[in-house]
Amino acid sequence: MSLTDRPSTVQRGPQIEFDDLTVRFADRAKPAIRNITERIDPGEIVAITGPSGCGKTTLARALPGFIPSLIPAEFRGDVRVGGRSTMHVDPAKTATHVGLVQQDPDAQICTLRVRQEVAFGPENLCLPADEIRRRVSRALRIAGIEHLSNRETPNLSGGEKQRLAIASILAMEPEILVLDEPTANLDPPGAKGIFDTLAALREREGRTLLVVEHRLAPLLSHEPRLWVMDGGRVVLRKVTRRHEDLVALGLRGCQDPGTAHPHRITPGLSLRNVRVGYGAHCVIDGLSLDVRHGEILGVIGANGCGKTTLLRLLAGLERTETGAAERVEGMRVGMVFQHPHQQIFEQTVRRELEIDGKLNDAGCSALLEEARLSGLEEAAPFSLSLGEQRRLTVAAALRTRPDLLLLDEPFIGQDRHNVAWMVGRILGARDRGAAIVLVSHDVALLAGLCDRILYLGDEPIEGSPHEVFAGLRKMGLDAFTPAYWEGGS
Amino acid sequence: MGNLLILAGFVTVGLAAPSVLLKVGALGLVCALVLLSDDEPLRFLASLRFILLFALLLFIVQAVSTRAGTSLIDVPLRITDRGLLAGAGMALRFLLILTSSFLFVTVTDPDRLAHLFIRLGVPYRYGYAFILALRFVPFFRNEMRTVREAQQIRGIRASVRTLAGIRRAVRFTFVPVLVSGLIRVDSIAMSMKGRAFGLHPKRSSSVVERWHIEDALAVLITACLVAGAVLSRRFAWM
Numbered sequence: 013m014s015l016t017d018r019p020s021t022v023q024r025g026p027q028i029e030f031d032d033l034t035v036r037f038a039d040r041a042k043p044a045i046r047n048i049t050e051r052i053d054p055g056e057i058v059a060i061t062g063p064s065g066c067g068k069t070t071l072a073r074a075l076p077g078f079i080p081s082l083i084p085a086e087f088r089g090d091v092r093v094g095g096r097s098t099m100h101v102d103p104a105k106t107a108t109h110v111g112l113v114q115q116d117p118d119a120q121i122c123t124l125r126v127r128q129e130v131a132f133g134p135e136n137l138c139l140p141a142d143e144i145r146r147r148v149s150r151a152l153r154i155a156g157i158e159h160l161s162n163r164e165t166p167n168l169s170g171g172e173k174q175r176l177a178i179a180s181i182l183a184m185e186p187e188i189l190v191l192d193e194p195t196a197n198l199d200p201p202g203a204k205g206i207f208d209t210l211a212a213l214r215e216r217e218g219r220t221l222l223v224v225e226h227r228l229a230p231l232l233s234h235e236p237r238l239w240v241m242d243g244g245r246v247v248l249r250k251v252t253r254r255h256e257d258l259v260a261l262g263l264r265g266c267q268d269p270g271t272a273h274p275h276r277i278t279p280g281l282s283l284r285n286v287r288v289g290y291g292a293h294c295v296i297d298g299l300s301l302d303v304r305h306g307e308i309l310g311v312i313g314a315n316g317c318g319k320t321t322l323l324r325l326l327a328g329l330e331r332t333e334t335g336a337a338e339r340v341e342g343m344r345v346g347m348v349f350q351h352p353h354q355q356i357f358e359q360t361v362r363r364e365l366e367i368d369g370k371l372n373d374a375g376c377s378a379l380l381e382e383a384r385l386s387g388l389e390e391a392a393p394f395s396l397s398l399g400e401q402r403r404l405t406v407a408a409a410l411r412t413r414p415d416l417l418l419l420d421e422p423f424i425g426q427d428r429h430n431v432a433w434m435v436g437r438i439l440g441a442r443d444r445g446a447a448i449v450l451v452s453h454d455v456a457l458l459a460g461l462c463d464r465i466l467y468l469g470d471e472p473i474e475g476s477p478h479e480v481f482a483g484l485r486k487m488g489l490d491a492f493t494p495a496y497w498e499g500g501s
Numbered sequence: 502m503g504n505l506l507i508l509a510g511f512v513t514v515g516l517a518a519p520s521v522l523l524k525v526g527a528l529g530l531v532c533a534l535v536l537l538s539d540d541e542p543l544r545f546l547a548s549l550r551f552i553l554l555f556a557l558l559l560f561i562v563q564a565v566s567t568r569a570g571t572s573l574i575d576v577p578l579r580i581t582d583r584g585l586l587a588g589a590g591m592a593l594r595f596l597l598i599l600t601s602s603f604l605f606v607t608v609t610d611p612d613r614l615a616h617l618f619i620r621l622g623v624p625y626r627y628g629y630a631f632i633l634a635l636r637f638v639p640f641f642r643n644e645m646r647t648v649r650e651a652q653q654i655r656g657i658r659a660s661v662r663t664l665a666g667i668r669r670a671v672r673f674t675f676v677p678v679l680v681s682g683l684i685r686v687d688s689i690a691m692s693m694k695g696r697a698f699g700l701h702p703k704r705s706s707s708v709v710e711r712w713h714i715e716d717a718l719a720v721l722i723t724a725c726l727v728a729g730a731v732l733s734r735r736f737a738w739m
Contacts, residue, residue: 078691107697118640119685120692122633124612131707133696144707166639184696329650347654353680354644355651357673367655394680408655 025095026051027220028075028188032089035070035079044070046244047089054187057214057221059231062241063427064399068224069115071241072192075222076110077103093188107133111186115193115425117173126152126168126176127161133184147183154209155179170197170350171315178206182213188220189213195227196424199314199453201491203230226427227454228258280305280343280416280447281326286335288321295321298335299472303416308438308448310462310477312455312492317468319451323347323418326449339416346414350421352401353394361396361404362389368412383407384433399430406437417441417448423457435461455481456494467492502617502710503719504609507534510726511601515594520733521586524593527726531600538608545607552599556592564588611635616708625704633689637682644678 030050036043045067052058060068073079077098080087091098098106114120123129130151134144152158155175160168168176174197181189189210195203211234213219223231228238232253240248250257281303288296295318303309303326311319324330325337327347349355358364362376371379380386383403388396393404402422409417419438423431438461442448452458458465458477465480467473473483481493490496514527535542563584570583612632619628652658657673693699 073691076695078695082690082694083687102700103691103694104697104700107695107700112691112695114688114691116685116688119688122629122636122689122693124610124632124636128612128708132693132698135704135706136697136700138701138703138705140705141707141709144705148707166636166643180696324650327650327654329653345654347651349647349651351647351681353684354647354677355655356677357652357655357657359672367657 027054027056027094028052028222029092029095030071030074030089031092033071033074033091034086034088035067035074036086038084038086043244044085045074045241048244048246049089050239050246052220052222054220055214055218057211057231057234057236058223058239059228059236060222060224060239060241061226061228062247063429064425065397066241066427067244068241069192070244072112072190072222072224074098075188075190076106076112077101078112104136107184107186108137109186110188110190111181111184112190113177113181113192113194115196117170117177117197120177121165121173121180124165126157126163126165129165129176130161130180130183133180137184147185151179151183154182154213156205156209169316171199171202174198175202175206186219188222190222190224192224193226193425194223195225195230197315197421199312199492200230200455200496201489202315203227203453204491204496207231207234226425229255229456232258281337281339283325284336284338286325286332286337288318288325288330288332296325296468299468300335301466301474303447303449305415305447306442306445307463308442308450308461310458310465311449311451311468312453312458312465313468319468320350320420322468323420323449323451326416327418343416344412344414345416345418346409346412347418348406348409348420348422350424352398352405355405355408356393356401359392360390361385361393364393364404365408365411367408379407379411398425399427402426402430403433406434410437410441413444413446414441415446417446419448419450419452421451421453423452423454431457455492459494503713503716504605505614505617506716506719506723507726508601508605510723512598514726514730515597515601518730518733519590520729521589521593523729523733524590524597526729528593528597528600530722531597531604535600535604538604545604549600549603552596552603556596559595560588560592562588563591613708613710616706617710619704620706620710626699629693629698640685641678641682644681645674648674648677 028051030048033048034043034046048071060071062068070079073083074087074091075093075098077091077100079085081100081103087099093106093109098110121129123132127148130148131144134147139147148161149158152161155178157172157175157179160172160176165173165176174194178191178194191210195206198206207230210221214221214234223236225231232255235251235253238248238250238252239246240250252258283299283301286296286299287294299322311322313319321330325332327345328337328339356364358367361380362371365371365376365379376389377386380389383406385396385400385403385407388400393401396404406422417438422434426434435457438448438450442463450458450462459481462477464475465477467480467484467489469489471487473480475483481495484490484492485495511527511531514523518524535545564580564587565578565584567581567584567587568579570581572579572581573585574580615628615632618631619625652673
């Protein structure tokens with residue numbers, strides 16, 4: 013049997029075998045993954061987690077053969093799917109066996125319409141038109157985006173693009189689904205929905221799931237086999253469905269936000285009955301809000317509800333159609349965008365930090381040490397890891413001691429160490445009196461960190477975390493509450 | 502298919518018909534199609550203002566530089582009847598080709614156009630290169646906007662009025678945008694290969710193109726335009 017033949021549904025032995033696998037990229041001294049020997053049986057669900065740079069994504073890319081076929085690397089050992097090596101095989105040939113949904117959904121969409129995007133794979137397989145249409149309809153239904161089928165792909169929101177990326181792989185009907193942080197851009201109900209759907213596929217059709225995730229809570233109810241990776245190795249294996257296990261393993265609850273310090277809570281910026289829209293599409297309608305100094309305001313809500321638009325409005329990057337945004341004169345604003353590479357401009361780390369004014373050597377060293385970037389003064393910022401880039405952008409935003417700090421999904425793709433580091437910086441900024449607005453889907457983290465929460469939806473709710481989460485439960489929006497994710501409801 | 506046929510008809514008139522009247526008629530037809538197909542025809546025309554200005558410039562240069570013909574004005578410049586006709590012909594040719602192409606790009610779904618080319622025998626790899634290029638246009642536009650906003654937040658001003666400003670703009674704007682694009686190249690390649698792109702020499706298609714009344718109308722209009730171009734050339738109509 014070649015890899016292009018579909019194996020029989022009854023399979024003996026492991027479906028996936030990593031055999032003493034070591035991968036090293038040419039520009040790195042240390043291997044990204046080393047001596048991994050693991051087996052996965054058909055129908056299993058495996059959740060892979062670990063700190064940034066531990067090799068999770070490399071492992072996910074090696075499985076369908078993208079490494080070394082498309083991404084050159086020194087490759088030792090073997091990866092087998094259904095008993096056949098995927099090494100040096102054209103990944104197009106493994107496409108019906110292994111489907112990979114990558115981290116950044118925007119970077120994997122290659123057509124201009126949703127329906128065409130989902131049909132792209134089946135068309136490459138030369139399937140008849142009827143079969144393509146059946147697969148497209150089914151994949152759109154499973155991913156919950158039937159209503160978007162005629163939309164243009166560039167106009168979709170981040171969450172919609174994520175669902176589209178999943179649908180386009182589902183249309184290939186692979187036996188093994190590999191998902192690299194598939195819910196990073198999804199709101200809590202969306203994340204839960206995707207995992208439930210994928211788990212149902214596994215139950216009904218025996219598909220094998222490999223999920224690379226930092227947010228493990230939505231997966232727990234499906235009792236995954238957990239692989240914790242560190243330094244390129246799988247250092248821990250455990251089957252669990254208990255949230256307490258994640259806490260015990262240090263995979264959750266690592267940050268201690270402390271308590272609020274309401275010593276200097278004064279309004280810094282006020283929105284009065286504002287309306288913001290793009291053409292006929294209204295994003296924010298009739299919102300009134302005070303953003304106060306010495307306070308962290310968390311903003312939650314479904315994909316496309318206007319969270320990023322609100323941040324842009326507060327930053328002065330968006331105009332109101334009606335209503336007013338009143339701010340204290342001379343207010344310094346710092347903003348951390350969703351993707352670090354969009355706000356890196358200079359050729360070295362030091363020069364990046366010096367955009368806002370020259371630093372002496374001691375000041376620069378202190379700043380780099382604070383950002384855990386010591387020794388990287390002359391490194392090119394784009395050569396840093398995602399976690400390091402994130403710390404650099406946060407450090408640069410905080411350097412001017414902003415009065416208003418705006419953060420747009422800063423925790424996406426970040427491991428718990430980086431999240432803990434950011435939480436420390438955010439609390440520090442709050443304690444010196446900055447007003448902080450933090451957009452995130454991580455409701456459990458926001459519950460412990462924020463002084464106030466704003467839920468943006470048809471009926472916005474604003475108040476203390478306790479009040480808002482109670483209100484959301486009453487409205488039947490349990491998935492937006494931390495208790496839902498921590499087994500408390 | 503209809504859009505492509507009509508474009509071919511207008512380009513034939515623009516390039517082959519010597520008749521100014523035929524070109525004026527064809528341009529009128531383009532304007533009528535703009536009115537029928539665009540919700541905001543004035544905005545469409547506003548976006549063509551540079552083309553209109555350039556057409557006017559072409560007309561003046563051609564009218565002034567043609568010496569042959571009966572003189573209509575001698576002072577300060579000699580303008581002849583043949584100069585006016587040549588100027589009008591040149592400006593109309595330019596306007597007709599540009600406006601009809603602009604209309605075609607505005608109303609044609611590029612996905613369907615690429616599929617049409619593939620069905621007409623263009624290798625699908627080239628068809629998808631075209632679609633990918635179009636896919637990256639809004640991506641670069643969005644990235645550019647975000648990068649500029651990030652600059653605004655950090656107080657970076659990248660004016661392009663001086664040489665130093667242009668250098669700053671290149672460094673602070675184009676480099677981050679380019680890096681974003683390059684980051685995505687590997688992902689796009691994996692995404693396409695991971696969905697069996699290139700596995701077979703041919704692809705199938707789920708898109709079924711049906712013959713509509715608009716297509717019949719397009720054939721008729723194209724036939725009239727081509728016939729007009731041929732006849733005006735044969736009988737030297739002005």
